[in-house]
Amino acid sequence: xxxxxxxxxxxxxxxxxxxxxxxxxxxxxxxxxxxxxxxxxxxxxxxxxxxxxxxxxxxxxxxxxxxxxxxxxxxxxxxxxxxxxxxxxxxxxxxxxxxxxxxxxxxxxxxxxxxxxxxxxxxxxxxxxxxxxxxxxxxxxxxxxxxxxxxxxxxxxxxxxxxxxxxxxxxxxxxxxxxxxxxxxxxxxxxxxxxxxxxxxxxxxxxxxxxxxxxxxxxxxxxxxxxxxxxxxxxxxxxxxxxxxxxxxxxxxxxxxxxxxxxxxxxxxxxxxxxxxxxxxxxxxxxxxxxxxxxxxxxxxxxxxxxxxxxxxxxxxxxxxxxxxxxxxxxxxxxxxxxxxxxxxxxxxxxxxxxxxxxxxxxxxxxxxxxxxxxxxxxxxxxxxxxxxxxxxxxxxxxxxxxxxxxxxxxxxxxxxxxxxx
Amino acid sequence: xxxxxxxxxxxxxxxxxxxxxxxxxxxxxxxxxxxxxxxxxxxxxxxxxxxxxxxxxxxxxxxxxxxxxxxxxxxxxxxxxxxxxxxxxxxxxxxxxxxxxxxxxx
Amino acid sequence: xxxxxxxxxxxxxxxxxxxxxxxxxxxxxxxxxxxxxxxxxxxxxxxxxxxx
Numbered sequence: 303x304x305x306x307x308x309x310x311x312x313x314x315x316x317x318x319x320x321x322x323x324x325x326x327x328x329x330x331x332x333x334x335x336x337x338x339x340x341x342x343x344x345x346x347x348x349x350x351x352x353x354x355x356x357x358x359x360x361x362x363x364x365x366x367x368x369x370x371x372x373x374x375x376x377x378x379x380x381x382x383x384x385x386x387x388x389x390x391x392x393x394x395x396x397x398x399x400x401x402x403x404x405x406x407x408x409x410x411x412x413x414x415x416x417x418x419x420x421x422x423x424x425x426x427x428x429x430x431x432x433x434x435x436x437x438x439x440x441x442x443x444x445x446x447x448x449x450x451x452x453x454x455x456x457x458x459x460x461x462x463x464x465x466x467x468x469x470x471x472x473x474x475x476x477x478x479x480x481x482x483x484x485x486x487x488x489x490x491x492x493x494x495x496x497x498x499x500x501x502x503x504x505x506x507x508x509x510x511x512x513x514x515x516x517x518x519x520x521x522x523x524x525x526x527x528x529x530x531x532x533x534x535x536x537x538x539x540x541x542x543x544x545x546x547x548x549x550x551x552x553x554x555x556x557x558x559x560x561x562x563x564x565x566x567x568x569x570x571x572x573x574x575x576x577x578x579x580x581x582x583x584x585x586x587x588x589x590x591x592x593x594x595x596x597x598x599x600x601x602x603x604x605x606x607x608x609x610x611x612x613x614x615x616x617x618x619x620x621x622x623x624x625x626x627x628x629x630x631x632x633x634x635x636x637x638x639x640x641x642x643x644x645x646x647x648x649x650x651x652x653x654x655x656x657x658x659x660x661x662x663x664x665x666x667x668x669x670x671x672x673x674x675x676x677x678x679x680x681x682x683x684x685x686x687x688x689x690x691x692x693x694x695x696x697x698x699x700x701x702x703x704x705x706x707x708x709x710x711x712x713x714x715x716x717x718x719x720x721x722x723x724x
Numbered sequence: 725x726x727x728x729x730x731x732x733x734x735x736x737x738x739x740x741x742x743x744x745x746x747x748x749x750x751x752x753x754x755x756x757x758x759x760x761x762x763x764x765x766x767x768x769x770x771x772x773x774x775x776x777x778x779x780x781x782x783x784x785x786x787x788x789x790x791x792x793x794x795x796x797x798x799x800x801x802x803x804x805x806x807x808x809x810x811x812x813x814x815x816x817x818x819x820x821x822x823x824x825x826x827x828x829x830x
Numbered sequence: 831x832x833x834x835x836x837x838x839x840x841x842x843x844x845x846x847x848x849x850x851x852x853x854x855x856x857x858x859x860x861x862x863x864x865x866x867x868x869x870x871x872x873x874x875x876x877x878x879x880x881x882x
Binding site: 673 | 857858861862864865866870
Binding site for chain 2: 567
């Protein structure tokens with residue numbers, strides 16, 4: 303019985319469930335929690351803290367009134383989905399009792415425990431949760447700056463950039479060469495470039511069959527590689543070529559004026575160029591002092607509290623989460639664990655031992671889905687995969703399994719966006 | 725014959741510092757690994773890389789088991805005269821590969 | 831994927847064990863179920879069964 307009792311208290315966020323005794327807040331005043339970032343991580347964390355600590359004052363800071371989700375945005379690029387299906391407001395989050403401050407977080411004073419907003423307003427907090435996402439490392443690829451991104455879109459933050467790349471693909475003549483550049487690890491959504499490559503190849507094959515996609519990669523290995531490569535070989539033999547690091551794929555610089563990508567061993571001139579540049583935790587992380595020299599944020603794997611600044615928790619793409627990938631699913635799971643830890647700590651209780659789940663679906667073609675899943679727990683100060691769990695879809699799966707995974711991918715998107723924004 | 729990628733500018737000004745990049749496909753088996761049945765996998769690596777410029781050695785490197793597969797080597801030299809830059813790799817099991825690139829110096 | 835809603839805790843525990851053991855056909859649940867112990871699965875099942 304005692305083991306069972308312990309596990310009920312300690313198991314967290316299994317399949318989205320938070321199994322936690324409701325914390326009793328001992329402080330007389332309502333605890334104040336500020337959350338920076340209105341994406342999957344931030345919105346989930348804000349709602350979860352409010353649910354666990356109904357008397358807490360929870361403020362979500364986000365600079366966009368409409369959130370545009372990255373998962374499934376590759377379908378928008380390929381003309382298979384409207385961008386409106388990616389967009390969500392914050393009505394549901396507000397209804398859950400979270401106050402929204404539509405402003406950019408400009409500074410964090412860890413000592414005074416306050417966040418300064420764009421208009422100068424200061425929000426005091428007892429605990430801060432930062433889920434600020436990524437920013438492009440504008441000094442990370444020679445020739446690639448904000449102006450270059452208008453000619454060679456990254457489309458790695460969903461929204462205008464996604465639509466720009468879609469328009470460019472639509473405007474391209476049949477027979478054009480599309481070139482994609484993929485950075486070294488770590489970056490947001492590890493299988494994302496390869497899902498995108500698949501769906502662009504699908505678009506070319508069905509709409510502009512004389513065209514081709516060339517993927518220039520700074521890596522030799524990537525997420526779900528065997529599954530993607532098997533699918534490419536059978537579905538897109540004439541429309542997709544992947545050039546790995548050791549076959550000269552690393553892009554050293556770009557020249558937007560001539561639409562040229564320069565690799566270690568050659569030059570490629572593109573009709574449409576999608577440059578996925580190196581990334582880092584969003585700028586506010588550096589400003590707040592929670593990012594280290596790598597540009598990402600080291601955290602305690604059980605509480606997601608920053609290793610650099612006390613009382614600030616970091617999750618989602620900005621965090622160094624060990625074996626967990628930078629995905630919406632991971633951010634959502636981390637947010638639940640982090641919220642439970644914050645609720646416990648504010649109530650003077652120790653944070654429970656968590657277990658976290660991630661699943662990343664990728665579409666290779668319509669009705670052809672593949673996935674990678676993992677279960678994670680803290681081991682020796684980092685999030686490690688639970689031995690024996692996780693892995694990718696089977697290489698020899700039948701077409702109906704691929705179709706089922708494509709369907710489950712869509713089900714996943716509906717479920718998570720409903721949970722976070724609905 | 726191993727596949728080698730080479731990037732040497734075809735033209736350069738006299739006295740200009742040029743960058744030479746090479747990558748050769750080779751599995752660089754360390755000799756420290758065992759098969760599932762416990763047999764040691766013998767070492768098979770590239771041990772030496774030499775670059776010559778019109779016959780004169782300009783760069784040499786010794787390679788060891790800690791070097792990753794598909795070794796990438798980059799170095800600079802001064803473009804002195806038109807001619808041939810030759811790159812050669814040699815290693816275990818009689819491995820040998822040579823590539824030559826012409827350069828015009830103006 | 832069998833839905834969770836309306837299932838008893840015992841039923842969820844049984845399904846998770848079947849996913850873990852590979853006797854229940856799966857796309858992703860077999861890989862996830864293997865990450866949880868018996869006791870953890872029971873805790874998860876109890877939580878889901880308590881949801882309306």
